Amino acid sequence: MISASFFTATTKLSDLPIDAKPHIAMVGRSNVGKSSMINHLTGQKKLARVSSDPGRTQTINLYTIADRFYLVDLPGYGYAQTSKEKRVMFAEMIHEYLLLTPQLRLVLLIIDARIPPTDLDADMAAWLQDNGIPFVVITNKMDKLSTSEASKLHHALEMKYPGIRQIEHSITSGRNRNEVWGAIEAATRTPPRDMTITGELSWTAPSFNGDLTTPEPETNEHVE
Ligand SMILES: Nc1nc2c(ncn2[C@@H]2O[C@H](COP(=O)(O)OP(=O)(O)OP(=O)(O)O)[C@@H](O)[C@H]2O)c(=O)[nH]1
Numbered sequence: 001m002i003s004a005s006f007f008t009a010t011t012k013l014s015d016l017p018i019d020a021k022p023h024i025a026m027v028g029r030s031n032v033g034k035s036s037m038i039n040h041l042t043g044q045k046k047l048a049r050v051s052s053d054p055g056r057t058q059t060i061n062l063y064t065i066a067d068r069f070y071l072v073d074l075p076g077y078g079y080a081q082t083s084k085e086k087r088v089m090f091a092e093m094i095h096e097y098l099l100l101t102p103q104l105r106l107v108l109l110i111i112d113a114r115i116p117p118t119d120l121d122a123d124m125a126a127w128l129q130d131n132g133i134p135f136v137v138i139t140n141k142m143d144k145l146s147t148s149e150a151s152k153l154h155h156a157l158e159m160k161y162p163g164i165r166q167i168e169h170s171i172t173s174g175r176n177r178n179e180v181w182g183a184i185e186a187a188t189r190t191p192p193r194d195m196t197i198t199g200e201l202s203w204t205a206p207s208f209n210g211d212l213t214t215p216e217p218e219t220n221e222h223v224e
Pocket residue numbers: 028029030031032033034035036037049050051052053054055056057058074075076077140141142143144169170171172173222
């Protein structure tokens with residue numbers, strides 16, 4: 001089994017390590033399974049704190065993997081019950097981390113298979129693309145979909161994210177765990193991205209108006 005351990009949790013970029021180890025970050029709406037993904041990938045059920053209540057992760061959490069790179073768990077966006085101040089603070093922290101971390105090699109943009117592609121996720125995908133940050137879309141909780149729902153979703157995602165790699169995934173069934181590891185491994189061996197800032201430094205997505213809420217699925221035992 002791969003070695004994995006907690007390294008640090010912080011809300012301040014200046015607290016992050018300045019070593020050259022690559023970062024691979026989990027990004028997505030609250031409750032999609034970002035922290036669960038860290039536990040599932042490492043095979044350590046209690047490494048990252050997971051909750052059926054959205055809004056669990058509130059800091060940037062780094063986990064050292066094989067003493068070679070970091071898996072980075074981030075707070076989720078889009079949880080209506082979080083105060084507006086906190087939502088804006090999280091959005092700012094997430095975008096600043098993504099923009100200003102030269103060691104960042106890949107974002108896993110995790111979405112919930114039960115929720116049709118949301119504008120919030122599309123905005124994040126567009127923003128990552130605009131800023132030259134490599135990402136793959138991970139459709140998590142595929143165990144909750146029937147075969148016909150899965151194929152409908154697949155087509156909807158192809159329309160929404162043309163040309164972006166998608167990996168269908170389930171923590172419950174273990175589906176495509178190796179594919180996710182493959183994407184991570186490959187990314188850790190790529191050179192750092194060009195951090196030359198050409199335009200205005202901004203974390204605000206064009207359509208961002210402070211309202212980060214999106215609909216929750218109708219039946220969802222994980223959301224209260
Ligand atoms: N059925 C199913 N449930 C999952 C899967 N992955 C995660 N979950 C559940 O989804 C819930 C949320 O998981 P978390 O990992 O805490 O989600 P998160 O994205 O880190 O949430 P925040 O920290 O609030 O942003 C938990 O109840 C998990 O057990 C999956 O593949 N299938």
